[in-house]
Amino acid sequence: MMENPSATASEALAQSVVAVMYANDAFSQWLGVELLEIRPHYAKLKMTVRDEMTNGFGVCHGGVTFSFADSALAFASNTAGKVTVSVENSITYPTRVMSGDVLCCVAEPLAIGRKLSTFQAHITRADGTLVGHFKGTVYHTEKEHQGLADTTT
Amino acid sequence: MMENPSATASEALAQSVVAVMYANDAFSQWLGVELLEIRPHYAKLKMTVRDEMTNGFGVCHGGVTFSFADSALAFASNTAGKVTVSVENSITYPTRVMSGDVLCCVAEPLAIGRKLSTFQAHITRADGTLVGHFKGTVYHTEKEHQGLADTTT
Amino acid sequence: MMENPSATASEALAQSVVAVMYANDAFSQWLGVELLEIRPHYAKLKMTVRDEMTNGFGVCHGGVTFSFADSALAFASNTAGKVTVSVENSITYPTRVMSGDVLCCVAEPLAIGRKLSTFQAHITRADGTLVGHFKGTVYHTEKEHQGLADTTT
C-alpha cells in the first residue's frame, strides 16, 4: 500500500520515517492502527474500537480516541525527517464512540514552522460523523531520523 | 482500601460511584490503573508503564499518559453522582516517560459548576517530576448514576 | 451590507442577533471589528491592528488576536438565537502580527450540539498567512436572545 514508484524524494522520506516509527510503536499496534496514507505533513489512519477500549459507561474511553489522533499527529509531524515531539495537545469529543466503530483519522498541518508546527486531526466514524477534533503543537528537534531504509536510490 | 467507616454520605457516594465505574472500565484496567484515593471531586491514581504502551521512539505513548489523566478526570468528576462526560481536554508533556516508570495522577477541581466544571490533573513520576499537566472541562448531565451499592445504610 | 432580501428566516435571525450583540459590544468596537458576513453558525470579521494593541516586543499583543477570534466565536455561536457562552478556548500563533496588519477571521463550526458546540476560527493576514488558529467550545443556554428587530415580517 505504501509503495509508489513515482513517489518524490520527500514522499519516500515521509513513508520511510513512518514505516520505521510504526514498526516500533507497540501502543499504536495494540490499538490496531492501520496506515492508510502517508505524505509529507499528512497521515490518514484507521482503527476499530474493541471492547477492551471502553470505559465505565460502556463507550470508547476518551483516551483511546485521543491516542489514535496522537499517533496520527506523531506520524504526520515526523514526515520531514527531523525527530519531532508533542508539546501541547487538546481534544474535543462531539459524539461518543462505541465498541465496534471503525474510526478514520486525518492529521494535517495548520502551520509548519522551523521549530514549532501545529497540526489538527479530525476523527470520524464510518458514517462520516465527527467524533473527535484534535489539535497538536509539536517541536522539531535538530536530530535526524535514523535507521531508515535507503530512500535515495 | 476504599472502606472508611466514618465516611460522610458524600464520601460514600463518591467511592460507590467510582467503584462501579472502575469495575466496568475495561481500558483503565488494561492500563493497570489503581485507585489510591477517591473523595468528592478528587481522584488519586497509580499505574506502571509497560513495554506495550511505548511509541515509535521507545518512550511512553502520549496517549497513555493522557488516558491515565482522563481516567482520573472521569472518576473525580463523577463523584457527585451525576453522570458526567468530558467536553474538552488538553495536555502538556514537560518530560518524557519511559517503560517501567510508576506514575501517579491527582485530579482535582479548578472550578465546580452546576452544568460545567473544570478539573486539572498532575501526572508525576515516582521521583516527583511532573510528566504531564492535564486540564479537562466536563458536562454534568441530569442523569443519576445507577446500580450503586446502597450507601445509605 | 447585512441586508439580503432573499434571506431565509434562519439567516435573518442570525443577522438580527449579531446586529444587536455588536451594537452592545463595546470591546469589539474598540478593536475596530467589522462584520463582513454573518450566517447561521458562521461569522467573518475584519479588523486593523493599531499601535495601542501592541505588546512589549512591538508586535500585536496575543490577547488582541485572541479577542478578535473570541468575538467571531461569540457571534457565530449565538446565531441560532439561544444565548450562548464560551466554556473553553485555545489559540495557537503560527506567525506574529504587526501594527497596521489587516486581519480577517472566519469562525465556523466543528460540531453543533444541543447543549455544547465546538467552533474553530482561522485568523489570517491580508496576504493569506495564517496568524492564529483558535478553537472554542460553547454552551447554549435555554435563554432566547431578546430585543431583536422583528424578523418575521
Add this chain to the structure above:
Amino acid sequence: MMENPSATASEALAQSVVAVMYANDAFSQWLGVELLEIRPHYAKLKMTVRDEMTNGFGVCHGGVTFSFADSALAFASNTAGKVTVSVENSITYPTRVMSGDVLCCVAEPLAIGRKLSTFQAHITRADGTLVGHFKGTVYHTEKEHQGLADTTT
C-alpha cells in the same frame, strides 16, 4: 514597589526585564495592568474592568480576561532574560466578570524547560472567586533581552 535592595541577581534581572517590557506594552497599559509582584518565573498583576471592555451581553469580554492572563504569562516567562514567545494558550471561564470588577492574576510555572516551558495563570476577583484559568506554553529563543537598566551595580 519593585525596589528591593536585597534582591538577588536573578530577581533584579526579572524586574528589569519586565520593567522594560511593561514600559513598551501599549495594550497592557490600555488594560490598566499594574505590576504587583515580579520574581523569576512569576508575575502577579492587577487590573480593573472598565465599561469599554464589555461585550454584547454587558459582561467583560472573554478576550480581556485572556489578555490580562496573557500579559502575566509574557512577564513571568521572560523573567530569565531570554526573549520568550507564546506558542499555545488556553483559557476556561468558570464565572463571568462584570465592569468594575478588580481582577488579580498570578502566573507561575508548571514546568520550566530549556526551550519550552508551561505556565498557568489563575485570575480571581477581589472576593477570591476564580474567574479564569489560563495555561500557556512558551518558547524560549536564544535572544537576550536588550536595553535593560544595569542591574549589576
